[in-house]
Amino acid sequence: MDADGGQEHNRAMADSMPLAFVRREVSEQRQRADELYALMQRRRSVREFSDEPIDLEVVRRCIDTAAQAPSGANKQPWTYVLVTSPALKKRIREAAEAEEQAFYGGRASDAWLADIAVLGTDWRKPFLETAPALIVVFAQSRGATEADKHYYVQESVGLSAGFLIAALHFAGLATLTHTPSPMGFLSELLERPKNERAVLLMPVGLPAEGCTVPRLERKPREAYLVER
Numbered sequence: 336m337d338a339d340g341g342q343e344h345n346r347a348m349a350d351s352m353p354l355a356f357v358r359r360e361v362s363e364q365r366q367r368a369d370e371l372y373a374l375m376q377r378r379r380s381v382r383e384f385s386d387e388p389i390d391l392e393v394v395r396r397c398i399d400t401a402a403q404a405p406s407g408a409n410k411q412p413w414t415y416v417l418v419t420s421p422a423l424k425k426r427i428r429e430a431a432e433a434e435e436q437a438f439y440g441g442r443a444s445d446a447w448l449a450d451i452a453v454l455g456t457d458w459r460k461p462f463l464e465t466a467p468a469l470i471v472v473f474a475q476s477r478g479a480t481e482a483d484k485h486y487y488v489q490e491s492v493g494l495s496a497g498f499l500i501a502a503l504h505f506a507g508l509a510t511l512t513h514t515p516s517p518m519g520f521l522s523e524l525l526e527r528p529k530n531e532r533a534v535l536l537m538p539v540g541l542p543a544e545g546c547t548v549p550r551l552e553r554k555p556r557e558a559y560l561v562e563r
């Protein structure tokens with residue numbers, strides 16, 4: 336018992352429940368860590384999509400997985416818009432390509448263009464129409480009312496999108512983290528409220544027959560892991 340006679344001070348009366356945690360032997364932990372590493376090492380951004388239909392229930396389930404991510408004060412400040420209407424995909428492609436033309440034609444700095452040259456991308460985004468689905472990720476700057484504040488929105492939405500990318504890859508679907516800039520046209524076309532801002536436009540589907548990806552290298556562990 337605490338000095339003040341209760342155990343609930345500082346804990347805004349949250350209802351609690353047992354943690355569903357699976358304790359594993361170290362050998363099993365290693366095996367699972369290796370398995371996930373191997374799986375994620377095979378994930379690549381895909382820019383050539385097949386128009387083959389996909390099971391949308393799989394995509395919805397992957398979005399459910401994304402919604403299990405941690406978020407600042409559990410505000411879950413994300414909205415996922417799943418677009419499959421060919422007419423809407425066409426309008427999104429046209430608007431995205433207009434922004435991309437401005438980007439490649441002068442808005443992007445020389446350094447930026449040099450950095451993405453290895454990807455072989457240009458303003459054309461046919462995959463926005465070819466892919467059977469697009470997921471547009473929106474970040475909510477606040478809740479439905481002014482009083483409903485959100486915290487660490489960028490971090491939370493980034494984590495959720497990471498869950499989504501991993502879930503799609505694990506399920507056997509390909510995606511691309513696409514960011515035409517600016518993305519205001521998506522709020523308009525998808526009729527989203529003022530407190531939502533589009534942050535990612537992700538085609539989802541199967542890679543086109545013979546799809547290739549740029550040969551990229553990951554930094555070695557010494558470059559990203561610091562131990563003290």
Ligand SMILES: Cc1cc2nc3c(=O)[nH]c(=O)nc-3n(C[C@H](O)[C@H](O)[C@H](O)COP(=O)(O)O)c2cc1C
Nearest residue numbers: 378379380381382454456511512513514515548551
């Ligand atoms: C926040 C973010 C924005 C990105 N924007 C674009 C984009 O607009 N167009 C594109 O072709 N790729 C985009 N990418 C994909 C990256 O180029 C890609 O992840 C990187 O080159 C590594 O390749 P990989 O995903 O195949 O491992 C983006 C990735 C991230 C994380």
